[in-house]
Amino acid sequence: MAELITVREFARREQCDEKQVRRGIEKGLLVKDSAGLLDASQVGGPWRKTNRRGRDSAAAKAADTSKNVRTDVRTPDVRTSLTVEDGETIDEAAMRIALATAPFPRAEAERIKENFLALLKKLEFEQKEGSLVEMDVAVRVLFDASRAARDSWLNWPSRVGPLVAADLGLEADRVTEVLTGYVHQHIAQLGEPSADFTGQG
Incomplete structure (x- = not known):
């Protein structure tokens, strides 16, 4: 003869809440008799697995939704x-x-x-x-100073060439020409003015 137990006893044996058992009855997953008792043989049956699958599916959907929301933040x-x-x-x-x-x-x-x-x-x-000092001002000052130094170098041969020629007893034009060539070579080696104002150079 089948053992009949109450909803409370059924929930105790399943170690779950009575509400879960009642929901199982409402969904037709559990069968009770006319007196409202349950067959004890249903304990450990698949009815809870069905509920669990539903909860897991809902949880998975919620996780996907929250994941999508988080990607927008x-x-x-x-x-x-x-x-x-x-x-x-x-x-x-x-x-x-x-x-x-x-x-x-x-x-x-x-x-x-x-x-x-x-x-x-x-x-x-x-x-x-x-x-x-603003960067533009610093660059302009550097450029002006470099241009002044370059102009001074270019004027130097014509100023000292005749003096050197007189000391050596040579032709002034020839000495000035030679000095000018070396000065141009020196300026070319110096290149364009540049500086690192970041303090990292």
């Missing part, structure tokens, strides 16, 4: 340099960092903002003090 690029790079203005650096690393938590965003404001104030102070 931008995460900070830790490789992005949080400093002003060579040839970059303060505003350009701020824009680059904001685009590459946003969104920041509010506290972190405030910290970065304050750091950039402090850096900007420091640069403005150094510029007004005279210890910081």
